[in-house]
Amino acid sequence: MSYSTKVIDHYENPRNVGSFGKDEEGIATGMVGAPACGDVMKLQLKVGKDGVIEDAKFKTYGCGSAIASSSLVTEWVKGKTLDEALAIKNTQIAAELALPPVKIHCSILAEDAIKAAVADYRRKREEC
Amino acid sequence: MDFNQDCFALFGLPRRQELDTLRLEALYRDLQARVHPDKHAHLSPAEQRQAMQWATRVNEAYLTLKDPLRRARYLLELAGHDVRLETNTAMPAAFLMAQMELREAVAAAKAGRDIDALDALQRRLEKEIRAEHASLQAALEGGDPARAGELVRQLMFQEKLLHEIGDALEVLET
Numbered sequence: 001m002s003y004s005t006k007v008i009d010h011y012e013n014p015r016n017v018g019s020f021g022k023d024e025e026g027i028a029t030g031m032v033g034a035p036a037c038g039d040v041m042k043l044q045l046k047v048g049k050d051g052v053i054e055d056a057k058f059k060t061y062g063c064g065s066a067i068a069s070s071s072l073v074t075e076w077v078k079g080k081t082l083d084e085a086l087a088i089k090n091t092q093i094a095a096e097l098a099l100p101p102v103k104i105h106c107s108i109l110a111e112d113a114i115k116a117a118v119a120d121y122r123r124k125r126e127e128c
Numbered sequence: 129m130d131f132n133q134d135c136f137a138l139f140g141l142p143r144r145q146e147l148d149t150l151r152l153e154a155l156y157r158d159l160q161a162r163v164h165p166d167k168h169a170h171l172s173p174a175e176q177r178q179a180m181q182w183a184t185r186v187n188e189a190y191l192t193l194k195d196p197l198r199r200a201r202y203l204l205e206l207a208g209h210d211v212r213l214e215t216n217t218a219m220p221a222a223f224l225m226a227q228m229e230l231r232e233a234v235a236a237a238k239a240g241r242d243i244d245a246l247d248a249l250q251r252r253l254e255k256e257i258r259a260e261h262a263s264l265q266a267a268l269e270g271g272d273p274a275r276a277g278e279l280v281r282q283l284m285f286q287e288k289l290l291h292e293i294g295d296a297l298e299v300l301e302t
Contacts, residue, residue: 031221031224031225031228032217032218032219032224033217033219033223033224033227033285034213034214034217035211035212035213035216035219035280035281035282035284035285036213036214036284037288038284038285038287038288038289040224040227040228040231040285042228059228061227061228061231061235104214105214105215108214108215108217109217112217112218113217116218
């Protein structure tokens, strides 16, 4: 199977790989996994006091498409509010990366990672 | 033979997770000998084509039943339970965290060409997988498809990682 040039670019030069420090403020973490291929994805958002996503980091164990999907998402969510980030759909990710049908689940994984991270942020806020 | 038979019926085996693999092998060899295309060289092209389809069907059925995880997925499918491997991404957080840590450990051991560490990870994972297959069989036989589905999804991650470790060890040991 051949990857699109955008997938290869994100795969070879992944944006925002890593994790935030444990003590940093406003960090939300979304962990998701795709049973079909055994991929695991962690997406972290750094949310400012105004509710805008200042920064994002990811760590993904999976195929090129899963890495590219999460790398792309970390670029897209920056500067967005949580609700704007939640509006990102897997179809947009798949279209941007020209993912073939068998790799659509990678984009679903990235969309679900955003949802999981936002849910984590809101849960932590309620606890405070 | 009937093309609409399920994989268990094809081999005359009961539809359950517990399976005598030696018996499956023997039944497979019998069936395969009967449908092997070479046996039908004297037949018409249409009959040969059908024999070929049969050989393929028997192979597929054998592969589906031989592997315990595939067999469990197939049993759930036969019973009408969708395991949602493509869309169910909400695995238990503790499980995903442990998977992430395991993958980090495997990546570090691969990078450091640390065969002992990979061996230890392989043993640990094999032990976990064995225990989960026992639970999976119990869930399937005990009529708990929801729990069985959960275990199938978890095992998909664990078996994939086990393959990766096996591949890495093969590369390092040669």
